[in-house]
Amino acid sequence: MRVSRAATIALALATSLATAACNDSRDYAQATAVLVDVSGTYSEQKKDVVRFIKSGVLPDLLPGDSLMLIRIDDLSYEQDNVVANVKLDMRPSRANAEKLAFARSLDGFAGAYESARHTDIRGAMMLAADYLKETGASNQNIVVFSDLQEDLPSGATRKFEENEFENIRVLAMNVKKLGSDNRDPARYRQRLASWEERVRDTGASDWQVILTPTTLVDVLSANRS
């Protein structure tokens, strides 16, 4: 009797251990930070960007995913620049309601007129990296909607840490060409190359320049682990 009881306990323990071993504690969710430039000529693109996020990025999010919208303006490294932030509920019905609420925030952002004098891209990227790390998602992306022409106000200092973008994929979306770029495309390419070097040196897992919205949707879904 004692032997059978011991065997039962051993079996229960083995089963628990096996279940614990199988239990996968990794977070498979995707976290995406969308950075939207509202300075200079790019501020005109705001409505198009919001429309694309609503129709392209938001519907494909799965329960558990996170999405945040960060404004790139004069000084972007502050909480107020986070226009909207959501971590979707695991229940599909609640997740849908949260997507709707997020879409409403985006509409408010698109409707408001704003045009910054300076462009603090790095500040917004650092803010996005902080938020993304907090989510703990295994798949983290920063999508930048900007011309990538940084113009920091005087006195502002922005320096990426060594592992600032560790495990983060940076996607430069719809990089608008400036007038000077049209005259000399090498300047445009040089600007992109310098950004790539900068983010890769600070630990980014990938850097990609995307021109069409559909490609971004494909890239995001393909990168989902």
Next chain:
Amino acid sequence: MSASMLAVVVLLSQVVLFAAREQVHAGLRSLARAIAGTCRLLARWCTATATGLQQRNTDILLEVGRIQVEHKIERELRRLDGNLTGDLTKYTTLSRDLTDLTGKLQTDYQECGHVPPDPGTWTEAVAAAENVSELEGKGTKKMLGDIQKAAARAEKSTLKEYRAATAKRHKILTKMAPVWKKVNGLVADSSEVLSSMLESTKKIEAHMDEFQKIREKSDITAHILMRSARNLFTVSTLVMLVALAGGFINFQLIALPMSELVPAGTRISGIQVSTVAALVLVLMEITVGFFVMDMLGITKLFPRLEGLPVRTKRIILGVSVLALFFLASVEASLAVLREQIVGAENALRQSLAGTVTAEAVNNPATSSIPVIGQAVLGFILPWVLALVAIPLETFIETCGTAFVSVAAPLLRAFGTLMRLLSYVMQSLVTVMQSLYDVYIAVPLALGRVVQKGIARPGGRRARGAGSPAEAHG
């Protein structure tokens, strides 16, 4: 490398190979023996294993066949016994009924057979009286007239009696009709019982023949059983594949709504808990189906359950059917929920694209037909999946035979290949030895010449010494 250098290398190698000729040949022979021996061993093992597998499979098939035929005979005997017991108890009543009815029929028949006396002679006497001449005297005439009157009265009375008797007979005959029908029915029943018994005995006879053949362990019987098992395996595999597809559809039907019920973000080996839960639900339905089929006596997947008392079996059956009903209801509700989620998802996409208002997302207007269809599908599929136990049992029973059917010829083919390899290796070594000798042909020829040269003086010496053994050495 210059040509002279190459010539020196070749020459040196020839000398070295000539010196090592015996050892190399011996080594090659050993290698050939080792490889060929291993191949032969493998070939023997393959053949023996194939034969053993087939023999064991045949034994198992015959044994299983014997048990099945025994069960069939037992079933037929039980049926026959039941018929006999039931019918024999009825037989006494039947026999009494038949005796009573036939006795009654006989009596009635006899009663019908009584015929009243023929009034023909009286008629003739009356006719004779009428023909008597008036001259023959008034006394005689009066007497004859009286006789005629009496005869007429008697005739009238007889006719009356006759009519009454006929009416009575008709009445009796009318009463006999249902009795005849009853007798006819009883006889038909008896013949039906007899036919059933005859049928049972014919079946038993056929089963006994089959049983006898199995006991004789003839090759034809084994072959028939093997073919039957293979057919069953094919059919059960096909049915299992169809069931697998059904299970997959069932799983797809409940996987999405399950995320609404099991919303935990954790995963098991990379799979979402909600997906695992849906899979478990489908597997539970199949498992409950095993118990239902076992308790109904259709399958025997759990032999221990077979020995349970009938009451316990009924309880398990009831619980299993209830559980299946519960699971089917859960699935039906999940299917409805799935349709709602999909509808809301579509409405959300349209809303975000700007074609539908937000209110429509919260209350998606959908047709009720897909909802009803999915609910019905969700309710029916668990019951269909419960039937998987039947092909699964057949599959398990016959997969051994199917395996042997495939494995035994493969083993034999491998054995033949090994035998061939053994022969090829031996031939290859002979060829290699010859090629080796071809390469060192010059030093070999020289060696033979030198050997002959040494042998000749030695031979003369030997002959001179008179010792043939020394000369040979």
